[in-house]
Amino acid sequence: MLRIAVPNKGALSEAAREIFTEAGYRQRRDSRELVMRDPDNQVEFFYLRPRDIAVYVGSGTLDLGLTGRDLFQDAQVGDTAEEIMALGFGRSTFRFAAPAGRYSSLADLEGKRIATSYDGLLEDYLATQSVTPERIVHLDGAVESSVSLGVADAIADVVETGSTLKAAGMETFGDPIMTSEAILIAPSGASEEARSVLMRRLQGVLVARRYVMIDYDVRRDLLDAAAAVTPGLESPTISPLQDEDWVAVRSMVQKDQMNKVMDDLYALGARAILASAIHAIRL
Numbered sequence: 067m068l069r070i071a072v073p074n075k076g077a078l079s080e081a082a083r084e085i086f087t088e089a090g091y092r093q094r095r096d097s098r099e100l101v102m103r104d105p106d107n108q109v110e111f112f113y114l115r116p117r118d119i120a121v122y123v124g125s126g127t128l129d130l131g132l133t134g135r136d137l138f139q140d141a142q143v144g145d146t147a148e149e150i151m152a153l154g155f156g157r158s159t160f161r162f163a164a165p166a167g168r169y170s171s172l173a174d175l176e177g178k179r180i181a182t183s184y185d186g187l188l189e190d191y192l193a194t195q196s197v198t199p200e201r202i203v204h205l206d207g208a209v210e211s212s213v214s215l216g217v218a219d220a221i222a223d224v225v226e227t228g229s230t231l232k233a234a235g236m237e238t239f240g241d242p243i244m245t246s247e248a249i250l251i252a253p254s255g256a257s258e259e260a261r262s263v264l265m266r267r268l269q270g271v272l273v274a275r276r277y278v279m280i281d282y283d284v285r286r287d288l289l290d291a292a293a294a295v296t297p298g299l300e301s302p303t304i305s306p307l308q309d310e311d312w313v314a315v316r317s318m319v320q321k322d323q324m325n326k327v328m329d330d331l332y333a334l335g336a337r338a339i340l341a342s343a344i345h346a347i348r349l
């Protein structure tokens with residue numbers, strides 16, 4: 067059994083459930099379940115606090131974990147666990163912020179108090195910079211309130227849309243400390259063999275999410291021009307039609323290019339252009 071840690075709650079839990087479900091794994095029905103076995107796929111899921119996942123994987127008791135890159139760095143287990151796949155959701159940046167107009171660069175934090183829930187991440191970052199705050203104030207959450215309540219001068223926190231900061235009358239300053247997204251982690255140097263099927267399935271979901279299948283008919287003499295618009299991952303599939311002057315073409319296209327590609331195909335004379343969703347792929 068492959069033993070996998072997944073977030074039991076919070077910003078990543080729903081998307082984690084979705085990606086494993088799309089990859090064909092059973093997921094728990096009841097949010098109080100702590101463990102879920104999927105014997106058909108030889109996998110066991112452990113629902114844990116997202117912050118703790120790196121600790122379990124770093125200690126080697128679990129084979130894989132889904133967490134945020136920022137949470138992974140914060141846990142300071144880089145000697146024993148490693149990022150093995152980026153999953154493209156749960157994106158955020160980790161940034162300094164303070165009441166609007168108060169500070170403009172990292173240097174302004176010299177001798178100041180910085181509140182955060184990510185002490186490890188912040189300490190590691192400050193160690194690479196030439197600035198020494200008075201101290202780091204650890205808070206469990208709702209860090210944006212710490213400055214107006216007087217326990218800190220600035221914060222270092224997760225920013226996604228920025229609306230929480232805005233509501234608190236704060237703004238970011240300095241360079242982003244890091245950019246994060248959901249990642250898969252594993253004990254350093256663990257066998258890739260045991261997890262290869264799961265990795266291929268997740269990779270399949272990620273590619274399927276990014277691409278659509280485009281089908282269209284085009285006159286044979288326009289085929290080269292059309293194929294240049296839809297080169298596909300390797301090469302488009304061409305099938306004969308009963309009318310020998312025409313062919314049917316099938317090719318994968320990036321989802322964010324779909325409408326532009328359909329417009330371009332139409333303009334050059336292709337017809338019956340249709341786009342359909344891809345549910346899974348093994349490349």
Ligand SMILES: Nc1ncnc2c1ncn2[C@@H]1O[C@H](COP(=O)(O)OP(=O)(O)OP(=O)(O)O)[C@@H](O)[C@H]1O
Pocket residue numbers: 075076077078116117133134135136137156157158183206207224225226227246247
């Ligand atoms: N809008 C968001 N709010 C919070 N976290 C987000 C957001 N977008 C992405 N994330 C990511 O989700 C992870 C944090 O998840 P979560 O909020 O469950 O943790 P937490 O804040 O430590 O836990 P909790 O708030 O339950 O105490 C981080 O990797 C973070 O980058």
Ligand SMILES: O=P(O)(O)OC[C@H]1O[C@H](OP(=O)(O)OP(=O)(O)O)[C@H](O)[C@@H]1O
Pocket residue numbers: 077206207208209210223224225226227228229230231
């Ligand atoms: O930029 P935004 O889209 O507004 O999102 C960022 C906010 O979301 C997170 O808080 P969370 O909801 O996890 O609460 P917490 O602070 O109690 O952890 C994070 O700590 C920020 O406060």
Ligand SMILES: [Mg+2]
Pocket residue numbers: 076207
């Ligand atoms: Mg949170």
